Amino acid sequence: MKHRRSLSHVGGPIITAGARCEADGLAAALAVPPATDADNDPARSHVHGFHTYPARLHPLTAARLVKTFGQGGPILDPFCGSGTVLVEALIAGCASLGSDLNPLAVRLATGKTRLRSxxxxxxxxxxxxxxxxxxxxxxxxxxxxxxxxxxxxxxxxxxxxxxxxxxxxxxxxxxxxxxxxxxxxxxxxxxxxxxxxxxxxxxxxxxxxxxxxxxxxxxxxxxxxxxxxxxxxxxLLPPQRPPVTVLLDDATQLERLPDQPVAAIITSPPYAATYDYLAHHELRMRWLGLDPAPLARGEIGSRSTYARLAPAAARQRWRQELERFFQAATRLLKADAPLVVVMADSAVGSVALRADELIAEAGRASGWRLCAQASQARPHFHGPTLAAFRRRPRYEHAFVLRQGSSATVSPRH
Ligand SMILES: C[S@@+](CC[C@H](N)C(=O)[O-])C[C@H]1O[C@@H](n2cnc3c(N)ncnc32)[C@H](O)[C@@H]1O
Known part of the structure; x- marks a missing residue:
């Protein structure tokens, strides 16, 4: 994308591109200050801090994305994980839908968003x-x-x-x-x-x-x-508590969600080759009697799968998995509504899988155009893949995409 510029925030410089207003909204969502006081860390506030979950979205990022891009709801998060977006949508008064292929995620997101007297x-x-x-x-x-x-x-x-x-x-x-x-x-x-x-x-x-x-x-x-x-x-909830629904569904198919299109999708898919949600939650699923089979069949981006692939094959597979998600998302969004994706770069061996390149390519191939982007360099500590980020750092990105193929990246003035 052209017309890049940098904004300085407490969490490190953020590069933006595309439609200025939206790119600034994404940058503000990524600009989460580092926690200084463990007891008052927003990442662990109220129900957010109850249960660990790998690659949880920061609640401030989720809250800002909901406010800026949620259009008042309903909001869909098809990789809802522990339910961070759904919790923040409730606080913002927006109806929401969440789905995930991990049955533990579905139980957790349901449990965190259910209201109790x-x-x-x-x-x-x-x-x-x-x-x-x-x-x-x-x-x-x-x-x-x-x-x-x-x-x-x-x-x-x-x-x-x-x-x-x-x-x-x-x-x-x-x-x-x-x-x-x-x-x-x-x-x-x-x-x-x-x-x-x-x-x-x-x-x-x-x-x-x-x-x-x-x-x-x-x-x-x-x-x-x-x-x-x-x-x-x-x-923290408004007097009129909006509805929230959580389902087990595969984000590359999205067959179980209702047909009414939503006003926005706000989501963070897995980071390719980084986690194994199945292996990670195997102990908990066993104790809770949850069926791991759908996740075993359909988890995308899992580290164990990608560890067996050469870098070029890994890149191709990740692009295909993202394309399947984009295709599934098409019928669920209102015309011109935003699809907001938060995703980090990852690596296979010494080769980086750049999320910005892959999202743009997979989006284009499935009829989505990249409208705005914000990217923040993040430290990378994983020894075996350090070489992948020697020349260009590892970035955490946030993107806005919309359906259609016309170029909309507006020049900066
Ligand atoms: C980065 S995490 C989402 C974290 C979430 N935003 C949160 O704050 O807790 C990615 C999620 O994708 C889920 N996942 C992996 N493959 C999937 C698939 N094919 N369909 C739906 N969810 C999938 C994982 O179970 C995991 O919960």
Whole structure:
């Protein structure tokens, strides 16, 4: 794109191109100041901070994109992940639709956007306490396991932690569907902390010993935290709460979404070759009884798939996957409505997959024109792919596309 210029923001310089007003809107959305105070970090505010999720959109970015490009709604996010755009759409008073092929994402986005009365939240905490009491009783009575654990769980958890989790799950299963659904999310939020993993992706080198009863206490504390986060979030909502719907759907097909076109799509697809959502959430899906098969068949951009490809083949595959998304999105947007995409450059080995090039190419091939762009250089720490960003840094980009092929990149004056 021609006519580039730089804007300076706290988070680093941002290059913009295309229609000035829209490019400035994208730049403002990317210009999120680095967090200085962990307790007041907007990235972890109210329901946003309840559960980790890889490559979550920054809530300020989502909020600004909703405000600038949401057209008052309805807004669709077809890669909704943990539901950041949907939460911010609710706060902005816009109706929204979210979909994702990851069943954990669908549960999380649904759970974060569902409204609950104060009485329901009180009941939730009471149910968590009842589950914990039952788990403590089973622990003291040395009740043993309710079922045979898979080898993966035996390797991941200390035996007494596994037994406590088993008892908690027995209690959760007996709750009403709405409470059960919330308590399963609480369980999902604490699973890795209770395991021998250091984080979602690494294994602890030295064993950590958790005291008996710790898992149960953490479960109750996390339920209380969830209730508090929901209360704070719900206070931010307008009196007329807009509807929100979350579905399991493949963004390269989008067959399950209603036919009425939306006013804007605001989304962040996976970053090619960077994450494996299936592998990342396999433990949580197993504990929540979620079916991983659709994600196993249809996840796009997954690191394990791209690791097997030569750079040229990886680039071609990513372009095709983006094209399939663009084609699916076509029937869902009102004429001339914006499709806003946030995506970072990624790499296969020492070769960069430049999101701006690929989005422009895939868009053109599927009848979308790139109208505006903002790009911010971001540090890259991944050793094996460092060489890919030696000459030109890795950028986080935000794009606005519209249907049609005519060039609309306006010159700067
Ligand atoms: C970058 S994340 C989105 C994060 C989200 N914006 C948030 O703030 O939590 C990309 C998402 O794409 C999903 N995904 C991968 N392949 C998909 C497909 N074919 N259809 C729909 N979603 C897919 C992943 O499960 C993941 O949730």
């Amino acid at each position: 104060a009485a329901e939240l009180e009941q939730l905490v009471a149910c968590a306490q009842a589950c914990a009491l039952q788990a403590d009783e089973r622990r003291c009575a040395k009740a043993g396991a309710s079922r045979r654990f898979p080898a993966a769980d035996v390797a991941l958890f200390e035996p007494h932690v596994l037994l406590e989790l088993d008892s908690l799950r027995l209690g959760i299963t007996a709750c009403t569907p709405a409470v059960r659904s919330d308590l399963e999310l609480v369980l999902s939020a604490i699973l890795v902390k209770l395991s021998r993993k250091e984080s979602d992706t690494t294994r602890r080198t030295s064993p950590r010993r958790l005291p008996g009863g710790y898992a149960t206490q953490l479960f109750v504390a996390k339920t209380r935290e969830f209730a508090t986060r929901c209360t704070i979030f719900q206070r």
